[in-house]
Amino acid sequence: MAIIIASSLIFLFAAFLNLSVFSKYRKVNFINSVISFFASLIGFGGALAELSYGGKFSPINNSSFLTYFRLDYVSCFFLLALYLIVVAVSIYGNDYLKKMEEKKQLNFFWMNFHILVFSMCGVLLSKNAFLFLLFWELMAFSSFFLVMTDHKKKEVQKAGLIYLCANGAGALFLIAAFSLTSDSYFNFAPAMSGSTLAFFFFLVGFGLKAGFIPLHIWLPEAHPAAPGNVSALMSGIMIKMGIYGIFRALSLLSPWQQSWGWTILLIGIISSILGVIFALAQHNIKKLLAYHSIENIGIIMIAMGLGILLNLKGFNELSMLSFCAAFLHTLNHAIFKSLLFMSAGSVMQASGIGEIDELGGLARKMPQTAFFFLIASAAISGLPFLNGFVSEFIIYYCSFKALSSDSLFTVFSVLALSITGALALACFAKAFSVMFLGSPRKIKTESVVETGKYMRAGMAILSFFSILIGILPYFSFNFLFSKFSPILTESHVWHEISRIFIFFTGTYLCAIFFFAVFMFMRRKIVSENRVDLAPTWDCGYLASSPKIQYTGSSFANPLIEFFSIINPPSASYPAIRGYFPSDNSYSSHPRAFFYETLYKPSIDKMRKMASFFSFIHGGNLRMYVLYIFLSLLALILWKI
Amino acid sequence: MENIKLFLQAVIILFAAPILPGIINRVKAFFGGRQGRNIFQLYFDIYKLFNKGIVYSNTTTLIFRIAAPAMAALSCIAALIMPFGGQSGLLSFSGDFILIVYLLALSRFLLIISAMDTGSPFEGMGASREAQFAVFAEPVFFMSILTLSKITGESSVHGIFSKLSPVLWVENAPVLFLIVLSLFIVMLCETSRVPFDDPDTHLELTMIHEVMVLDNSGPDLGLIFYASAIKLWILGSFVSAIIMPRHSEIFWLDSLIYISGLAIVAISAGVVESVMARVRLLRVPQFLLAAFSVAIMAFVFQSLKG
Structure with missing residues (x-):
């Protein structure tokens, strides 16, 4: 200490x-x-x-x-x-x-x-x-x-x-x-x-943070x-x-109620799914990442809600394991989200652009930053070999283990996780590939250079931990949670999850072995034959331009269209007039759904109501002294 | 002896997988009144591709070059986790199907970014569709496995498969039928078969999986073909294990049952492909949502029973 x-x-x-x-x-x-x-x-x-x-x-x-x-x-x-x-x-x-x-x-x-x-x-x-x-x-x-x-x-x-x-x-x-x-x-x-x-006061107070x-x-x-x-x-x-606050609050409040668990679980499910749907529609990389924070907070809340509900159902070990998952995901999200923001910051500093659709082809200019962003993207999508998968796996594991007749909540958490995972994969495939791959879209990449070595060092540290926890989940999990709770560490569940984590490492090593074999085979073959470089296949159309590439918006469009019931984007369509329409433009913007439909109207209403009472604070000092006097008087009278 | 069996299983999976697309093609040829390709055509194709050089697009980066071997490696590993007949796989643990799904997701991620790496608008289109359909297909898969896990009380693929038996079919026929239906639909979607994607189509604008590999050539293309054959084997195994539940303890007999189950799955995929047209791309999510409701129905039936 x-x-x-x-x-x-x-x-x-x-x-x-x-x-x-x-x-x-x-x-x-x-x-x-x-x-x-x-x-x-x-x-x-x-x-x-x-x-x-x-x-x-x-x-x-x-x-x-x-x-x-x-x-x-x-x-x-x-x-x-x-x-x-x-x-x-x-x-x-x-x-x-x-x-x-x-x-x-x-x-x-x-x-x-x-x-x-x-x-x-x-x-x-x-x-x-x-x-x-x-x-x-x-x-x-x-x-x-x-x-x-x-x-x-x-x-x-x-x-x-x-x-x-x-x-x-x-x-x-x-x-x-x-x-x-x-x-x-x-x-x-x-x-x-x-x-x-x-509990509800704590939930709102900490939830705002x-x-x-x-x-x-x-x-x-x-x-x-x-x-x-x-x-x-x-x-x-x-x-x-x-x-942290919600966890502390839970340890102060007892006995836990079923309604708390359901509230936290439902908040988690809604945040994770809506967060990633909103993220998918974003054009600005940092806004996209911000919505992904909401998604991951949702996943942490799912694990906590699961923990409470499992505890109330009597699955003590699984409940503890579920809280472990919440903790581990907190650490994991801290690692890969900081890494994402740092690499996005590098890109924005090097190119001066934060709009995903204007970037492109940066992997050639900033290979290391691209690598760090790729690691973090795969980790946040919960893909194997990286840390995000470990914590999501534990949540899945708890849900599947507790699948008895009256535990409907486990079904909800499994479905929410699988939908979120697939959507996050789509979203980060979009963000990574549009920013770093293909040919440059609007950006001029000639002047772009790799970021400074201290920035890369900072990102390398976090990538290292992301890979470490991902590849060696057994050691990291044992190190982090062996003091978590004796109920957990002495249970059958703990041994089983440890065994699973050893299998993970084994599987990854096998996969790396296979990969090496295939790479070796290819090298062996290709060295005897030729490797050619040619333009991308464009179906015989030879005047290809970077403009016809898929952008982030076009990549995400099918999903955004599908979810437009929940989050309709505001789009302005061009009007086509005459036989020979000239230059035209189309634009679409994701909307801040909750801000526009929930917060802004109510804030406006409150402003209007407040203006009714504006005569109270007219700026006259004597009036204010009178208020103080009156309220003191009222207090004295009330006490008597 | 056990070790030899495990090793043999792995060898069979890794070498037999390319037969399945051959079976599908033969069924399609039968329906079309043609003689059709050799059943081992994919082996010849892969062999031919492995003897060729590679053309790389000059917009691509390292990602494009490692994607194909990595995808093949991930699929092989996922296949080795799968149990073989009644036998346990090389690796078997509680919740291993989650790892299988996520290994396949990683291979999909690599495929998508390698397609985007070429900067081709067609490949971008395919990548976008692949990402979109997975969002609808994955929950269906998990829902079906949840129900299976609930019926059998097991949480590993091997556990689930070994508890499946003809007796279970007698008790849970409607539920198992619905699960087979939804898993079969997921299999068709994930392996890009009709009605979701047509492997024979030659118009880039309408393709999904085939369009994403437009720029892959030579050994890389061969590895990708191989990886998708293995993926068909993995997803087909789930359906096969349910429709042909194991009922002996003899290794050879079980293996035979398992492989003939896979052959039946491939034949049914071929029949579907022959009698159905591809659905419009906009209808695909609805189709998958229908499969999702089938999976949910199975779960509800099971819950009401228990």
């Missing part, structure tokens, strides 16, 4: 340094990324040690300090994910922010970055509702400033406002919920009464607005604080 506290204090200290010493210094960016890299490396080491030795590493015991903070398994797991992402993001930031540094001082940016990391550590460590909320708000504000880095742009301002509102609303719900579940010293305590009410549907509206706004490394940090780990 000491190591982790030390590393989080380094972040706090670095934030103050930015405020004072560094403000005149020129190479702020380099120094800050180095500090952040080493501090998070220390923290990562501490979390690893804590996870494997469990408690032996903490010299501070039984002191008063521990009445406010604690480091149990859950905190430790999330800290591990947090520090892993921060290691990669901070080394990435060194190159990424160089261009920005030419224009302006980055003190303020890095100060907020450090505070964000510090506050997330605080959220994960605090055991006291008051402290928790303090860190929670600190996290909200520092991330708000990070989102607003490009504050002169109109869309960034809009995104910032929406994000701020979502944070504020979430905090209000949390205050209400904590008032039901803490003792008189604000320490977390199991709820005495009204636990269902508290985690961003499941329908509380997701800030995600697709804030991520495109923020710089690439900030999106990676926010989408990778900050939204997971909402998941």
